[in-house]
Amino acid sequence: MSTLADIAAELPGYDPSDLRVADATAFLEALAEPVQGTETLPLHEALGRVLAHDLVSPLSVPPHDNSAMDGYAFDGAALQPGQPLQLRPVGQALAGRPWQGQVAPGECVRIMTGAVMPAGLDTVVPQELTTPGPDGTIAIAPDVLRPGANRRLRGEDLQEGAIALQKGELLSPAAIGLAASLGLQTLEVTRRLRVAYFSTGDEILRPGEPPRPGAIYDSNRATLTSLLARLGAQVIDLGAVPDDPAQIAAAFARAAAQADAVITSGGVSTGDADHTRAMLQQLGDVVSWRLAMRPGRPMVVGRIARALEGKMASSPIQESAGSYENQSILFGLPGNPVAAMVCFLVLVRPALLRMMGVRQQALPYLQARSSEIIRKRPGRTEYPRGIVFTAPDGNLQVCTTGSQGSGMLSSMVRANGLIVLRHEQGDVAMGDLVDVMMFDAAL
Numbered sequence: 001m002s003t004l005a006d007i008a009a010e011l012p013g014y015d016p017s018d019l020r021v022a023d024a025t026a027f028l029e030a031l032a033e034p035v036q037g038t039e040t041l042p043l044h045e046a047l048g049r050v051l052a053h054d055l056v057s058p059l060s061v062p063p064h065d066n067s068a069m070d071g072y073a074f075d076g077a078a079l080q081p082g083q084p085l086q087l088r089p090v091g092q093a094l095a096g097r098p099w100q101g102q103v104a105p106g107e108c109v110r111i112m113t114g115a116v117m118p119a120g121l122d123t124v125v126p127q128e129l130t131t132p133g134p135d136g137t138i139a140i141a142p143d144v145l146r147p148g149a150n151r152r153l154r155g156e157d158l159q160e161g162a163i164a165l166q167k168g169e170l171l172s173p174a175a176i177g178l179a180a181s182l183g184l185q186t187l188e189v190t191r192r193l194r195v196a197y198f199s200t201g202d203e204i205l206r207p208g209e210p211p212r213p214g215a216i217y218d219s220n221r222a223t224l225t226s227l228l229a230r231l232g233a234q235v236i237d238l239g240a241v242p243d244d245p246a247q248i249a250a251a252f253a254r255a256a257a258q259a260d261a262v263i264t265s266g267g268v269s270t271g272d273a274d275h276t277r278a279m280l281q282q283l284g285d286v287v288s289w290r291l292a293m294r295p296g297r298p299m300v301v302g303r304i305a306r307a308l309e310g311k312m313a314s315s316p317i318q319e320s321a322g323s324y325e326n327q328s329i330l331f332g333l334p335g336n337p338v339a340a341m342v343c344f345l346v347l348v349r350p351a352l353l354r355m356m357g358v359r360q361q362a363l364p365y366l367q368a369r370s371s372e373i374i375r376k377r378p379g380r381t382e383y384p385r386g387i388v389f390t391a392p393d394g395n396l397q398v399c400t401t402g403s404q405g406s407g408m409l410s411s412m413v414r415a416n417g418l419i420v421l422r423h424e425q426g427d428v429a430m431g432d433l434v435d436v437m438m439f440d441a442a443l
């Protein structure tokens with residue numbers, strides 16, 4: 001495992017005092033390694049979890065050629081261009097009850113959707129394309145069907161021996177269904193990621209505390225623990241800790257002892273009471289960043305030792321210098337509520353997904369036309385909160401939520417995504433196409 005200095009050395013142009021989002025992302029990708037450990041769960045408990053190994057299909061799905069329609073199965077070679085066809089039903093094939101008999105020329109088999117195709121037959125005419133013929137026969141009009149129509153082939157969904165689900169798949173309802181279609185009852189998934197969170201600040205009120213002058217209720221704890229829960233992490237909620245070095249140190253010790261990752265908010269800037277930064281320099285291998293992004297400028301990242309309890313006062317990290325097995329990854333987020341959420345979505349979320357073993361870590365972007373002018377300074381990535389909507393002409397448009405103060409959490413409620421204005425980009429003109437990182441699934 002590399003030190004933060006090693007990681008930084010691999011990034012040409014790495015500058016912690018003016019760090020590009022791309023460099024921060026690459027840094028965190030190197031820092032956040034997948035955690036070890038798996039568990040086997042019944043399918044119905046595996047939703048939202050992460051598949052630990054490639055899943056090789058033990059059988060073909062569907063297991064046999066079968067009908068896609070309710071109708072009549074026959075030999076498609078009998079179809080002649082421009083000619084009607086008359087067939088005599090000689091039996092019935094139901095889903096789960098195959099027809100075992102032989103079929104002679106001029107004959108067909110009544111068949112239902114999902115029923116196994118009788119031997120020698122390759123085509124199904126849906127019943128609505130037939131008319132009754134003389135003596136119990138059915139008639140098919142000319143040129144309504146091609147040979148092979150309405151037959152689902154064995155293995156057309158999945159071939160036996162093929163990879164049905166890839167390692168790192170975040171298990172969706174469809175993925176769980178696919179596993180069920182293979183007859184599986186359990187799946188091996190990576191263990192849940194343990195993530196501890198606490199807020200810092202003397203001004204933070206706990207839920208239920210009466211208001212007092214200068215104090216605010218703790219929104220970051222609610223947003224961040226919710227974001228973590230949405231991600232499928234096991235959240236260790238350590239509440240709020242005042243700006244007191246001893247209490248913050250104790251909170252870090254408690255958090256690191258239990259968690260793979262520790263997330264805090266507040267105290268990472270330059271204020272007189274910003275103890276988090278100073279404290280962390282002693283507790284682990286950490287670095288303070290000033291990100292070239294808005295919102296979300298200050299951030300602290302690194303590793304802190306897990307066995308801090310009891311060692312805090314004397315000589316904490318030096319003992320374990322060089323060995324990182326017992327370390328938690330730290331993400332110290334800025335206190336401003338929107339900045340904390342944006343830093344989480346842009347930088348922390350992909351890192352945590354990586355630790356969880358998830359293959360696909362990026363949120364999908366879509367493009368929409370800006371319905372307004374957006375001022376943008378080149379030299380930093382900006383994430384204005386956006387509202388994507390379908391314009392009367394049917395195209396996607398996006399407007400901002402208005403004032404972009406990084407304490408305005410209500411704007412995050414109204415937004416359905418973050419507009420992504422790239423590092424080098426300048427002002428956006430009305431009608432320009434912009435990228436939008438949609439919240440859906442993440443928020």
Ligand SMILES: Nc1nc2c(c(=O)[nH]1)N[C@H]1C(S)=C(S)[C@@H](COP(=O)(O)OP(=O)(O)OC[C@H]3O[C@@H](n4cnc5c(N)ncnc54)[C@H](O)[C@@H]3O)O[C@H]1N2
Nearest residue numbers: 199201218219220221266267268269274297334335336339
């Ligand atoms: N001189 C400078 N001042 C500031 C800078 C700077 O570069 N130079 N950066 C600003 C930016 S950008 C941000 S973001 C904040 C980050 O500061 P901290 O991480 O140290 O956070 P705090 O000072 O503790 O709080 C900032 C703000 O957020 C409110 N807050 C904090 N925790 C919570 C919470 N759990 N729930 C709701 N709101 C919270 C806090 O009351 C403050 O209003 O620094 C700027 N200053």
Ligand code: MOO
Nearest residue numbers: 296297336339406
């Ligand atoms: O990180 Mo600060 O404004 O960008 O809130």
